[in-house]
Amino acid sequence: MKRKIIIFGILSVFLLYALPLHADRHGFVRKVVIDPGHGGRDPGAIGLLAKEKDIVLAISLKLGEYIEQNFDDVEVIYTRTTDEFIELRNRTQIANDNKADLFISVHCNASPSRRAFGTETFVMGLHRSKENLAVAKKENASILYEDDYLETYDGYDPNSPEANIMFSMFQNHYLNQSLTMASLVQDQFRDRAGRHDRGVKQAGFLVLYNIAMPGILVEAGFLSNDQEEKYLISETGQAHIASAIFRAFRDYKTYQDNLARQQLASANSNNNKPKAVETTQPASSQANPTPTPPLVNKPEKGNAHDITFRVQFATTSVERPIDAPEFKGMKGISFYFHEGMFKYTVGNESTLEEATLIQQKLHQNGFRDAFVVAFKNNERIAPAEAMRILNQNRQNP
Ligand SMILES: [Zn+2]
Missing domain, CATH: 3.40.630.40 (Zn-dependent exopeptidases)
Known part of the structure; x- marks a missing residue:
């Protein structure tokens, strides 16, 4: 042992x-x-x-x-x-x-x-x-x-x-x-x-x-x-x-x-849309009940349209406790189960910018492979899809 x-x-x-x-x-x-x-x-x-x-x-x-x-x-x-x-x-x-x-x-x-x-x-x-x-x-x-x-x-x-x-x-x-x-x-x-x-x-x-x-x-x-x-x-x-x-x-x-072309086109169309001041509110769990949440360990924060960004830094096929030594005592770790694997994240931010700041800190802390993942109602979605929904909400609040 x-x-x-x-x-x-x-x-x-x-x-x-x-x-x-x-x-x-x-x-x-x-x-x-x-x-x-x-x-x-x-x-x-x-x-x-x-x-x-x-x-x-x-x-x-x-x-x-x-x-x-x-x-x-x-x-x-x-x-x-x-x-x-x-x-x-x-x-x-x-x-x-x-x-x-x-x-x-x-x-x-x-x-x-x-x-x-x-x-x-x-x-x-x-x-x-x-x-x-x-x-x-x-x-x-x-x-x-x-x-x-x-x-x-x-x-x-x-x-x-x-x-x-x-x-x-x-x-x-x-x-x-x-x-x-x-x-x-x-x-x-x-x-x-x-x-x-x-x-x-x-x-x-x-x-x-x-x-x-x-x-x-x-x-x-x-x-x-x-x-x-x-x-x-x-x-x-x-x-x-x-x-x-x-x-x-x-x-x-x-x-x-084809996938890369689609993502590029969607990123370009997002950049061309007029930007409005973003308002974020804490999610109301009663207004947005989550049926059968895929999360094993669900973070608390969120925003009005339930799009959040987290920073994923580790993936294992066997569950690890969030205080495992290789996680270096990081605070606010949560994990979700996706496609047969346990995926560990920190942060649960309402904007991509905030998540990117966390990602930079993780890179400095040695987690050089950390990357941002997007969620809708705690379900993992493509980042381009998350940005599309956020932009729609900005235009039609
Ligand atoms: Zn061989």
């Missing part, structure tokens, strides 16, 4: 300080990092005929080529283009330094059972089965090829079950986008490439847990299965896999770019 607490302490401090500042991006998909797994002295999974590191490099280069051929407005960045060893934290660093909009890590699977076959795509999160944990442990074991990995990863030992659970409790803020991309990849694998679909899964991958953007890890098939290995080393197989991931990328980019 003591060891558990120490690992948790180390990891939470590391996570709070290691997360880079969010880039000022507007939601468009303009930069993608393609990460061929393993390389150099780390062969990855070994089949009868081929090594994972060679197959995933070939698939990754094809994928990048398809993207570059089809999208003038997308920059492709690789973590490696040759057979070289790259430490896991450096792969993350490349993606964060380049302020990429999407991270795609390409891998092949292996199983003690030669009969296991098919494709699966992972996003960062707590594993729900032993099999998912096994995949993460296999991929995280790459750090055993690094010098001083215990120091580099703050004592993280890929063979420790506690460490695997503790660090996957912390969630990338881009879970929704990551899940969208992962589903699109599996759809294409199944429908276009005719591969067996093992589904979208979650587990704690070192290469994903610190990226400041949506990210997925693709397992393109099992090298431990004779038939699938033959497919994966064939030119056709590699082209099919790369083309399936490309099609998923194309759909994801179309969707995200």
Whole structure:
């Protein structure tokens, strides 16, 4: 138990300080990092005929080529283009330094059972089965090829079950986008490439847990299965896999770019509207009863139209008390349960400006990934929607 607490302490401090500042991006998909797994002295999974590191490099280069051929407005960045060893934290660093909009890590699977076959795509999160944990442990074991990995990863030992659970409790803020991309990849694998679909899964991958953007890890098939290995080393197989991931990328980019355009248009129309002096009143709970509130711990403040802004600074899959040590004794913490996760916030402000001031204080206090979220009647809504309602109320009080 003591060891558990120490690992948790180390990891939470590391996570709070290691997360880079969010880039000022507007939601468009303009930069993608393609990460061929393993390389150099780390062969990855070994089949009868081929090594994972060679197959995933070939698939990754094809994928990048398809993207570059089809999208003038997308920059492709690789973590490696040759057979070289790259430490896991450096792969993350490349993606964060380049302020990429999407991270795609390409891998092949292996199983003690030669009969296991098919494709699966992972996003960062707590594993729900032993099999998912096994995949993460296999991929995280790459750090055993690094010098001083215990120091580099703050004592993280890929063979420790506690460490695997503790660090996957912390969630990338881009879970929704990551899940969208992962589903699109599996759809294409199944429908276009005719591969067996093992589904979208979650587990704690070192290469994903610190990226400041949506990210997925693709397992393109099992090298431990004779038939699938033959497919994966064939030119056709590699082209099919790369083309399936490309099609998923194309759909994801179309969707995200449309969303970004809508948000931009709505922000512009808000800026053009005449501004009036805002009046705020405390909410009357009798006038606005909240049916089945989604909040676990509801803050008290509000305004006349029940639009509030809070600053979200942590997300966990396991409930944490609001006086947990990693929250550094902050006052006024509340949390809500949303899409299967516990989300921790401070503040409950009637204007975006007030929430932004709190966000700045949190950034100074080390919570560098804190961001503003909007609520209507304690239900989470898109910030653009909140601004639209506030502007309507200003014009028609
Ligand atoms: Zn791998």
